[in-house]
Amino acid sequence: MAPDTPLKDRLRTDLTAAIRGRDKLRAGTIRMVLAAISEAEVAGKQAVVLSDQQVLDVVVREAKKRREAEEAFLSAGRAELADKERAEAGVLADYLPAQLSAEEISTLVSAAIEQTGAAPLGPRGMGKVMGVLTPQTRGKADGGAVATEVRRQLAG
Secondary structure (H helix, E strand, O other), rough: OOOOOOHHHHHHHHHHHHHHOOOHHHHHHHHHHHHHHHHHHHHHOOOOOOHHHHHHHHHHHHHHHHHHHHHHHHOOOOOHHHHHHHHEEEHHHOOOOOOOOOHHHHHHHHHHHHHHHOOOOHHHHHHHHHHHHHHHHHOOHHHHHEEEEEEHHHHH
């Protein structure tokens, strides 16, 4: 499929292919994401069509839920359920942009601190830096990892 195809259309096409290929895991995961997208579209006073970025945000949110559920199942000693969540997260990863490395996050944080002139480890400094970084890292890096790096650099 063309790279400029909207993500929602790509999900629908991939769902059809997964059903035809009898790939239950992939089909179930994509159905779950499409349901979450539909739910987001009808939330509020009137139905709206989500932009591609908003659809990506839903996919990111669903992938995060899978990671958190996997951790919870592992800590509860339920490896078989953790494996299922890990597999679903793997399917969702196909729809996410490439993740930033720790070095790339560090470089972005340094640039954002320099750009904002943030004071060392104050809540205002942290907020300013995160305000600049969030749009740059959305969907490409875990917010917790970015915040940790900001705290580390502001403290140092």
